[in-house]
Amino acid sequence: MIMALNMNAVFEEPMTVSVSDPVLLSFDQFTPLRRTPWAGTNISKMFKADLVPSAVDTPIGESWEFSCDPAYPSKILSTGQLLADFVREHSDQVLSPKLSASSKGACEILVKLLNAASPLSLQVHPEDGDPNLGPKECGKPESWLVLHAEPGAGIYVGFSRSLDKDELRKVLLDGDRAKDVLQFVPVKPGDYFEIKPGVPHAIGPGVTLLEPQRIFPGKSGKTYRMWDWGRKYDNQGRLDPNGEPRPLHVDEALRIIDPENQVGMKFVRSTMEAFHTIGLDESIIHQYPKNDHYQVHHIFKEDDEPIRLAVADGYGVFLSCEGRFKLKEAVSVGVGQPVLLPHQAMPLSMSGRGQAVLVTPAMSQVKFSKA
Numbered sequence: 489m490i491m492a493l494n495m496n497a498v499f500e501e502p503m504t505v506s507v508s509d510p511v512l513l514s515f516d517q518f519t520p521l522r523r524t525p526w527a528g529t530n531i532s533k534m535f536k537a538d539l540v541p542s543a544v545d546t547p548i549g550e551s552w553e554f555s556c557d558p559a560y561p562s563k564i565l566s567t568g569q570l571l572a573d574f575v576r577e578h579s580d581q582v583l584s585p586k587l588s589a590s591s592k593g594a595c596e597i598l599v600k601l602l603n604a605a606s607p608l609s610l611q612v613h614p615e616d617g618d619p620n621l622g623p624k625e626c627g628k629p630e631s632w633l634v635l636h637a638e639p640g641a642g643i644y645v646g647f648s649r650s651l652d653k654d655e656l657r658k659v660l661l662d663g664d665r666a667k668d669v670l671q672f673v674p675v676k677p678g679d680y681f682e683i684k685p686g687v688p689h690a691i692g693p694g695v696t697l698l699e700p701q702r703i704f705p706g707k708s709g710k711t712y713r714m715w716d717w718g719r720k721y722d723n724q725g726r727l728d729p730n731g732e733p734r735p736l737h738v739d740e741a742l743r744i745i746d747p748e749n750q751v752g753m754k755f756v757r758s759t760m761e762a763f764h765t766i767g768l769d770e771s772i773i774h775q776y777p778k779n780d781h782y783q784v785h786h787i788f789k790e791d792d793e794p795i796r797l798a799v800a801d802g803y804g805v806f807l808s809c810e811g812r813f814k815l816k817e818a819v820s821v822g823v824g825q826p827v828l829l830p831h832q833a834m835p836l837s838m839s840g841r842g843q844a845v846l847v848t849p850a851m852s853q854v855k856f857s858k859a
Contacts, residue, residue, distance in 0.1 A: 503567050505574070507581040510806070510815040510836065511828040512565040515539050517552035519560065522725030524549025528605035530636060530696045535601060535809070535824035547605065553826040554599040554805045554847075557703060562826070571595070571828070572705075584831040586801045587851055594705040597782050599805050599826070599847055601635075603696040609716040609734065610644065610660075610670065612741045613709065615685045620740050621710055627685050628709025630701040633776070633784055633845065634679040635809060638694030642674040645681065645689050645759055646750040656747045660738050666715045673756050678786065680761045680776050686744045687759060688714065698807070700847045702781035712737035712744075766856050771795050778850045785846040785854065787838075789813070794839035794859035797829075802852025804829035811842015 505511055515536065521527060527549030536551070537544050552560040556572035564574055572595070575582050579593035613628035614621065621627075632643070648671045651659070659665045675695060683689050691697070703709060713736050720731040749755070763774035763786065770791035776784045789795070789811070797804070806815070806827040813821045816836040821827055821844075829836065829846075837859050848854050 505564055505567060505569075507578050507830045507832045509830075509833055510819040510821075511574075511830065512819070512821075513554065513571060513826045513828055514563040514565055515553075515825055516543075517555060517560040517562065518543070518548045519550040519552070520725065521547060521549075522721075522723065525719075525721055525725040525727070526604045526606045526608050526693075528603040528693070528696070530603040531601050534636065534696065538822055539824050549602065549604065551601040552598070553601060553807055554597065554828070556595045556705065557598060557708065559708065578830075581832040582828070582830045583803055584801045584852075587803075587831075587849055590851070596702055596704065597805060597847060597849065598701040598703045599807070600699045600701070601696070602691060602699050604691045604693050606693050607644070607717060608691045610666065610688055610690045610714045611711050612688050612714060612745055613683070613685050613711055614740075614744050618710070618744065624707050625710045626704045626707040628701060628711065629685060629779070629781060630683045630699055630709075631779065631782075631784065632681040632683060632691075633698040633786065634675045634677050634695065635698055636677060636696040637675050640674065641694030642672050642692045643681070643690065643695060644670045644692060645673055645687065646671045646752070646755040647688070647747050648672075648752065650749070650751050651747045653742045653747060657738060657742060660715045660736075664718055667717070671752060671756060673753075678763070678774065680763065680784070681759050682761060682779060683759065686746070688741075688745055688747075688750060698784070698845055700782050700784060712741040714738055714741045768795050768856060768858055769793065771856075773856050775854075781850050783848050783850060783852070783854065785848070785856075787844045787846060789838075789841050789843075792839055792841060794837040796835055796857045796859045797838055797846075798835035798855045798857075799829065799831065799848055800834075800853040800855075801831075802849040803831045805847040807845050809843045809845060811840060813838060813840035813842060813844060
């Protein structure tokens with residue numbers, strides 16, 4: 489007897505993703521505690537509660553929202569394909585022909601959420617040409633947009649008084665003395681800092697922020713840790729007085745900082761950027777200045793009227809921080825859901841109420857208007 493075959497069942501066509509529409513990405517690239525032992529619970533409670541209910545109240549130091557880094561890579565939500573592979577296969581349509589040509593078809597933006605329950609180590613990032621970098625390492629220019637801050641919370645940028653490098657070396661290697669020479673900066677939502685190479689910095693407890701970075705394909709951004717608050721950890725990243733301290737890179741860091749001049753609020757203000765306001769009736773966009781790599785746009789929508797987004801010569805990384813949005817009249821986006829906005833999907837409409845962040849390449853020309 490000859491049996492009929494259901495060809496649709498046997499030869500299922502692979503699911504395809506349209507580069508003409510917003511693309512939902514994986515939302516749970518969380519760093520383990522051993523990597524971020526200072527982690528707080530705000531990411532799991534404020535941004536991922538609906539998407540990952542099992543993670544609520546779990547300490548999460550970093551959530552990599554948009555990443556082509558193999559350490560914590562983003563994936564296309566519907567297919568599981570690596571974002572890096574998707575971009576490489578459709579680079580002109582995703583990045584734009586101009587950006588694809590200049591970046592050799594690779595994506596050079598990384599976007600994270602960070603939250604701290606205890607202070608991060610004092611650290612600094614080198615320039616790309618630093619002689620101590622390995623063949624698969626590069627600089628790590630980054631920015632901080634404060635999304636939430638507990639009362640009295642802040643960050644550390646530079647030093648509270650001038651020190652020469654010999655004095656600073658002694659302070660960094662002598663127990664708790666370093667905390668007395670760090671410049672504390674109280675922060676509030678909307679504060680924005682450019683953390684360029686050579687800027688000593690640390691995030692304090694109670695701060696949640698968005699951190700865009702520039703990365704190079706196949707390389708990892710380098711961090712020199714200068715001081716870690718005298719802490720010791722077990723092999724799971726938990727505080728343990730009988731554990732081991734994390735490695736420090738004091739000599740490498742001292743070569744690239746200027747503790748005699750990176751002093752006080754004058755230096756802090758040199759790292760801060762004010763936003764330009766775009767008003768569209770009940771929609772307001774805080775647009776921060778471009779750096780050499782990307783631009784950050786903080787979107788506030790208080791009505792359901794759609795607005796229009798156009799990104800020329802580039803693409804967008806979209807993350808809803810509050811409320812719910814609808815992109816291109818079809819793609820519903822809730823809190824904590826990262827979205828790739830391909831070049832070929834532009835222009836697109838954005839409706840809904842809430843708060844979101846958009847990151848675009850520096851090469852791009854971005855325009856918001858009434859729909």
